[in-house]
Amino acid sequence: MVIGLVTGAVVPLQPIVAQSCNYYAGQAVGGQSLNVDLCSITRASAKSVDFVYYLGQERIQSQANCQDGSWVTFPERQRNRPQSSATQQMLTVVCGYQGRRPSSNNIATVFDPPSNVRTAPNGKVLCAIRERRTIHTYGTVGAWYYTDACGEMGVIHSGQLKFQP
Structure with missing residues (x-):
């Protein structure tokens, strides 16, 4: 939480992601909003893509394995598989995203x-x-x-x- 400087009110801290980089994938099994930071997506190898997503307010650094349909979260190195349409959509978007083309x-x-x-x-x-x-x-x-x-x-x-x- 953040205390408002002018009002002194408690304001929830929002993830700092540019609006044009944010992709809402849906609701996860636990009911949290799942958002992908499209600007964070980078190809790590022929089968892997690095990316950041937000589960509610939690920022999660990850790497998708696009061949086997899973992703690993860091630093705990936990392997995950889709358990909701939102996490399946997240993988579809991350693995299909070709990034912002500079030309x-x-x-x-x-x-x-x-x-x-x-x-x-x-x-x-x-x-x-x-x-x-x-x-x-x-x-x-x-x-x-x-x-x-x-x-x-x-x-x-x-x-x-x-x-x-």
Whole structure:
């Protein structure tokens, strides 16, 4: 907890993750929110990906084994397997995420609006893009591209996008 400097009120400490890096995967078995820090995802090897996720307010450093569908948490080195749709979604996102591409190839045009930006592939709609416009993309999960077009990270289907040459 943090004490508010102006009011003196007790305020819950929130994880410090840029809004555009945060990916809400759902609720874990224990009822906590599970959020992935997309900006923390880095490829460790051909089968492993390092990443950080938040279980409620707890920050957890991890490494996913994308071949066997598990992840290890650090420093305790505990191996985990999905026990909820949220942890399965976390692994799907982490293993499919290709990261923020530094080139201009990450600019796409939504060419046939309206187009929905969703929380996950086929997930809840975050917002609808109602006019033809350019957006930034930050990697893929299957046929979906990550974008921050709604002010937070979501996905849009590749069929709605044309990339700049």
